[in-house]
Amino acid sequence: MTERNRYPGYDVLVKRHSPSWNEATRRVMDARLGVPREPRFLSRIEWDTLVAICDRIIPQPKNRPPVPLAAYIDQKLKADARNGFRNAALPPQRAAWQIGLAAFEVEAHQLHGKAFHHLTTAQQDDLLRRVESGRIDAPAWGDLDAALFFSEHIMGDIIAAYYAHPTSWNEIGFGGPASPRGYVRMRNNRRDPWEPVEAGPGEEARVGRENRRVR
């Protein structure tokens, strides 16, 4: 399946040494791009389930390196970096994730006799929707409010990890880091030369050439 590429040729990382990136930004983005691709907090089983869930929450095209979403969740759990608040109906995030991932496994085995990551994508989506709406069976959920876990963590954490990655910025045409240069042209349909051009249908080749000059 090929999907429309709205900003062909645009790569926000090209601006790494431009006046749009300061040293703090380079330091942070190097760490983000260098995230270890294997679990350091979660168990192997939890990790496999998480990778499969991430693939459904943010399905990624095959023609580019994937954003390692599970790695960012694992990193967040390892550091126990929290959001500053917790719904009183949920346990702390590490426990919430561990209970939740285990419960996904139990549900998958009960419904299909297989691990979650071995289900078809349709089966995975169906199970995710059940959890999203709180239609769950397994006692494995215990006191964990499944719907709340889905919105706060499954959606909240995974989606935030994706849109914090330069690959997603290329996809949506976000200018990305912008200090100290900032922007000059503030009005509609005005583009600074360090912002990408959007391609209409059939314009991909020409726009791709233009976007390769964005820096």
Next chain:
Amino acid sequence: MYDNPLTTPRATHGRAPDVFHPGGWVPMREYPQREAVDFVVIGTGAGGGPLLARLAERGYSVIGFDAGPYFRPLEDFASDETSQSQLFWTDERLVDGANPLKMGANNSGRAVGGSTVHYAMVSLRFRPEWFRSRTLLGYGADWPLDWREMWHYYARAERDLAIAGPVSYPWGPKRPRYPYRAHEINGAAEVLARGAEAMGYQWSETPLATVSAPRGDSPSCVYRGFCRVGCATNAKQSQLVTYIPRALAAGAEIRDMAMVGRIAVDAAGRACGVHYHRNGAWHFQAARNVIVAGYAIETPRLLLNSATDRFRNGLANSSGLVGRYLMTQSNQAVYGVMDDMVRWNKGPPSLTITEHWNYNDRKDFHGGYCWMAQGPLPVEWSAAMSTSRRLWGAALREKMGDYNHQVGLKMVGEMLPHLDNRVTLADETDRYGLPIARVTYSWHDNDKAMIQHALGEMQRSLELVGVRDLWRQENDTNHLAGTARMGFDRETSVVDADCRSWDIPNLWICDGSVFPTTGGVNPSLTITALALRTADRICVQARTGEMRK
């Protein structure tokens, strides 16, 4: 090697970071712990910052404590939403009630300068009637303050923060010209303007605390649009680059990475110092007076955590109202798509505003609201989209592709004070062993009526200018207030008009928590004005001998 301000205090050994020069330092006076200083100020945000500067400038010995780091914006701030969550208070707080609050980004800071380091810089005055909303408008509670006096302090705050605003502001009584010219508006802000005009409402450039021309060591704003995760150029006139440097120059000390866990009270029932955690150990700082400026969660938490045998329900709490009447502001939005290439992330996020419904009383609910243009960055935007529209999977990625065509309007609305919206202590403890806050919040009928009214108005405004694919973000809230309200007597309030607690004469509370009502505008300028007034009142009381009573 990068010195990490989150692990090691920077304001030590007689110097504090010079926020304007990479690697630079400014001299800082230091006070011995055992000798009582005139004032300890807990919190260095919109309340604490002006107090530190003004009290130090009047010759008092003052120490400002902050639980957070002393950032150097030029060196520490990346253009990045995720890593810049280092500016938010991310220690756990429990939230419950019918409408649990989201904490963190929108409503709390943990840094020298407080949440002004990451605020949207919107600097608005209250409508005068809000200071007497019970008497004049029939809801909430009156403030024990005269709006004309506040008008004077607003003007001073606007000068101190070099607010960039329009030549004449359309609403409210006359005010002086804003010190700096208004910022150029972006495409997203123009949509608000055209939508307001289509409805026959007035609009204005939003008065903002980011400079539109150089000011001292602050360069003109470069419109990078990462304001809400910290300004990396120092154009933003946060406390960190305004009142705090003034305070240091006048002889104040700042103790960064210093979490105050308890206010000590002597045998006479007066505050005598603070127990604080810094560099891995607990310390005690003696003080003749204590001012709490930790905002609507940490202020009541500290007062409650400071309970003694004599003050069993916490300090300053004979009324039982510490932690009560918590208010947030409704922050609902309507978003949509335009054919134009808008790129709403360019420039400060809220460049235009209409306060129409703050000043018009022909409505079937109490309180007011404004709405402003929007320009969220991708992480925040994806969270709004995915939670409000229940989007994930391919559908979410598809809709996110419209990022550069997106526009939106977001309200800041006045929620009314209710006794049962409150901050209490939970059983869980934090990294210092202190009980964490439980924040309980439920919307009431008036709040819901206002939200629906605002959503309808904002939607109509966008429809009138041809924005399509409209949808509503129904669940967002932002700024906080209440929990240590000021009032006319000790039975129905925690502090008096001077922000001085009724129970303990040398204990002040000066931040958003003293607000009896929260108004329909962002609170920071009012907090700043209130702090400037409080500093003046303290000086007057010291001169007349009232301080010793």
